[in-house]
Amino acid sequence: MDNRPLLEINDLHASIGGKEILKGLSLSIRKGEIHAIMGPNGSGKSTLANVLMGSPSYQVTGGSVLFRGEPLTELTPDVRARQGLFLAFQYPVAIPGVTMVNFLRQALNAKRGDDLPIREFREKLFAKMDLLKVDQDFARRYVNDGFSGGEKKRAEMLQMAMLEPSMAVLDETDSGLDIDALRTVAEGVNALMNPEMGLLLITHYQRLLNYIKPQFVHVLIDGRIVRSGGPELAEELEETGYDEMEAALAASASA
């Protein structure tokens, strides 16, 4: 059992509004591994993130996803979360009137299945806020309401820190961040990563990978992983660009 991957995606097909986006995607992630999926706009990156978390907007039309050896795709998002899956959203939505502290407490208690005493919760929250260099008055603000791009991403990291998932998917966490904010968020992710956890970075650009180092890099084009390799693949991609890689692949396929 322990040898099995944490997350096993096999020939996954998924669509939105009848349009197929994922066309047979396969990927395995083990404990302690950091994977990066890179791809151009429209390749299916965000679809993958949303399908893994169980967004009702998408339909899984084929293939399977196993999380810790158990089928995932029939489960509602809350059950997936309680089992240890986490998605850091590209565009986190605002929940006006709900404070971060209230939200985090309810989410943590839902995940634990019991109520963490308020005192212990506060200690944990403040420790995580320190770790992520988040100001304490953050806790009193309404969830994502009026947050800047950087604040939203940091709020996502704070949620991840509190919920301590065994598998985290970061959807374009670098988008909309300036270089300082990117560095802060990346430091947070590195601090949260541990040998018991799997991490999947979804990104368009290579720059995030300067700060969070993946062992495995995959290139997603048109709903399929077309190449997999080590960190050097990201650098190659940075030099050649998606168009050239796509063209080369097409050429080798027809050869």
Add this chain to the structure above:
Amino acid sequence: MTAEAGLIREDAYKYGFFDPEEALFKANKGLTPELVSLISDMKDEPQWMREFRLRALDYFRAREDPAWGSPQLKDIDFDNIHYFVRATDRDEQSWDDVPEYIRRTFDKLGIPEAEKKYLAGVGAQYDSEVVYHNIREDLEKLGVIFLGMDQGLREHEDIVKEYFGTVVPPNDNRYASLNSAVWSGGSFIYVPKGVKVDIPLQAYFRINTQNMGQFERTLIIADEGSQVHYVEGCTAPIYSSDSLHSAVVEIIVKKGARVRYTTIQNWSNNVYNLVTKRAAAYQDAVMEWVDGNLGSKLTMKYPSVYLMEPGAHGEILSLAFAGAGQHQDAGGKIVHAASNTTSTIISKSLSKDGGRTSYRGLLKVYEGCENVKSNVRCDALLLDETSRSDTYPTMEIDAPDVHIQHEAYVSKLGEDQLFYLMSRGLSEEAAAKMIVNGFVEPIVKELPMEYAVELNRLIELQMEGAIG
């Protein structure tokens, strides 16, 4: 039959129990001048009040329901209502003296407990009359008067005569006329100059009798520089036939005074709740209505503030939640009748299971008023596809130097918000509750803590929707 209160149905509405009817006197159904005179006789009222009542009855008979009102108004059978039900002939100052079965009802509602913990005074009305009221001794010594309206009339006739019916005239609208004819109970409050009542006074209204009409009448006078917060709550048993609640509330906020009036209306879903609430605010005075409507079959209620002199400020915070079979037609009216006056209306409404909410508002600025500012914001949240929300804002602006902001939003419980919260481990139900609690937060945060907790609990019960 014992005095034990019976439970007819245990569900989300936990106040649906009823006591056996043990009234000392129950007037026959129907509305006649004889009945009106009888009420006046039984209360041993001065002649002017009897005449006021009879005049109001004529007004009521001459008037129609408002054309814009809910079609459900037609279903009210005025001949099938008990207009006056006297449970006890005494208004006690100790719970020990209140008849046991009535006291037990208020115990269940948690009133004596709340009085001990966080209230400056309590009034309790059971059917037509106030059965208990009491005020903290130190406030009484400062000259604060907090009585049932009937007792107020007996003991302070001069004050009552000066103000009664001046803010809401007996011919104001059909239901104000009806109330003026058959009113009974309610609160009479006078806060002397400069006296600040630091914690709330509360009145609790309970209908017990089937086919009952409750017509309480409240008059609050805050003298110059004084301050008071009055809170009212209300519940009724669940009967198969309907009851009518038609109150009139008049408030006079004198120079530099401040009054806040908070309502948490939780009538059972067989009560028509047709209430006229109005305040007149004088120089530099502040009047605030915090109006929460969760219960009733049909509510039509638009708390109003007339800003009579410069510097006056009016504020209306309205919260409405309509579940299955309910129509909450709520909102507010602000009338700027002087320069340098400001106002705010914030309305939040929720509709669920086919329930309907309407925001109905009036903003009026009289000619010649300068430097007037008003801010109106209405948010409606629909919790499903079958529910409904409408907005009927009216503006009558007859002055040029006016700054008005008006925003209205209707939104549906968002799939993206639900998904976001569920992705953090919250069940769909918990996620929906969290979104709703956040939506009403701007109103709830204005309530004293105990009421905020109660309101959140009531909203959660509504969300669970055990009704039907």
